[in-house]
Amino acid sequence: MITRRTFFKLLAGTAAGILTLGGYAGAVEPLLRLEATPYRLTPPHWPKGQKLRIVALADFHACEPWMPADRIASICDYANTLGGDVIVLLGDYMSGMKLVTGVVPPAEWAKAISRLKAPYGVHAICGNHDWWQDKQAQELRLKETVAHRALRAEGITVHSNTAVKLGTDAHPFWIAGLEDQWAYLTGRYTQRGLDDLPGTMAQITDDAPVILLAHEPDIFPKVPERVSLTLSGHTHGGQVNLFGWTPVVPSRFGSRYVYGHKVEDGRNLIVSGGLGCSIAPVRFGSPPEILVIDLG
Template identity: 25%
Template sequence: MGFILFFSIFTLIYGLMGWLVFSQVGWTLNLTGWPRLLLALVFIAMTLSPGLSGYAGERYGLYAMITYLWLGLIFYLFLGSILIVLFRTVHLAFVARIIGYLVLVCSVGLLTWGFFQARDIGVTKVEIVSGRMAPAAKPIKIAFVSDVHLYSVEGDSRLQRVLKVLNGLDYDILISGGDLIESGIHRNDWQLLAEEIKKLRPPLGKVAVRGNHEIYANMAAGEDISARFHKAAGFDLLNNRLLELPALSIVGMDDPHSREKPENGSRELDLLKKTSSQKPVLLIKHQPFVQEKTKGLFDLMLAGHTHGGQIWPFNYLVGVLFPYLRGDFDLGQGSRLFTSVGVGTWGPPVRVGTKPEVVLITLKPAS
């Protein structure tokens, strides 16, 4: 019922946006007769597509690609349509029509650029000094990936891009910050993707936490598909657990969307208090929410979830909900936070104003 309610509300809002776009595009192009009818049918079909594909759990392939590229296009056309309406309201029809053509060209241009931008994964390098490390200790290199969203629009091509970047890096441990998989993955040959990830064998292993989309995947599958996938991929999945390595302490917190509701201050605080003062401490959480009481108990918190807003100007809205939107933050008391914009996409397979990243962190002792 939750899925039906979500997609019903989404389709209603999306339909209203599409109606405004259809009316203004039709006016701009001066469409009448069968061309206008044909455009109307296209708008109706594409408005229903996200809800139908989402409810069916089929979110990848050519159909999904067209569906969600159209969603991205409608978003920008909607913003432009508001501008057209404003100029028409003050009886500047000529100016409004010029703006209409510019909106069409710019929207297609932004979508095209964002499509290729989403496929250009960069490497962001970060250095963190830990007072807990012995002066002569060897630096620890951490590869951090988040929000891959496997089987969101794309099949295995997204994973291949990520693996290409990871295989070109030198690191001691690989950490996944959640949303590695997408709901509906159980309908596909996910074992093949897991086997590809399993081939990555850094010296200190691979660690992961669950994001909200792992929870959704479990709900859609009717089983703990996230645990099965991470195990098959060779990850140690930390569900509110402390992992002690010879040179590193890692606390991994489950996403608050979990039905078990494990995300509470006392649980996180208790785990951090159990860590060694002689080793650097990592806190891994999918969402970048910081609890004041935990500051000073960890050297670095790694998070994702926000996608950095993914598509401009969503970054302004997401930034209100998540003040630690993206990048490196000094939290004080010797603790830092890095929020990754992630490597994948959700919804439209485009990025405008954000570039996907694998984060390479070097933990080193104070000089």
């Protein structure tokens, strides 16, 4: 039989544990941890002997106090030390969280991101929150958002169903970037995308390998074999990962593309766990990360 004293000891211990876990999830993991997650692969259609290092950042969700401009700048300074031949940004620079103390203006977070440098440049796409937090873009059904313009003003290449050929004459490759698949809110739980995968792929004019940027990984089943690697963010690795169980994943496929390297029918996808937070400022079992992907 548990005595009254033992019961209260257990109760106190449980409360302390809950407070400790809450403090970790609300402060330590989202604010103090940052990992560089390495991947090394030679995907289909990637030429033998062609080496490329991609550094990928996703889901900043700029806001005070969780992701202020100075923290974004610090993350970008660290990313510059990782030796990327090309740096890609996978969307969601804006934050839609209610639990914030202030908004970081687009000009400020874009200025911080502009610190990123790589030999083949910095290439960005926008995400659903960049669209959802732009009231004018929603109301007028514009074709770009304030996030597109802020990044472009800092000299960053922003892709919107566009492709560009990079590399050298001996080792060329394509970066293709889709517009967001959830861009327009059409109802409380419904969205309409502006992505055009066929139109984007039609811009690729030779057999050089293709890297596709798509904010939401849900497009992956439609990605053709011609694409060597698809890179996505959006899911935050579930943001709360309880020993492999991710209770909330913003995808119609559930946990199928929640995080990491996925291979289906010989096609390759890597989903970033991202950097910031959405809905609530907590992360547990899914620390902020920068992807470092070595191809070839």
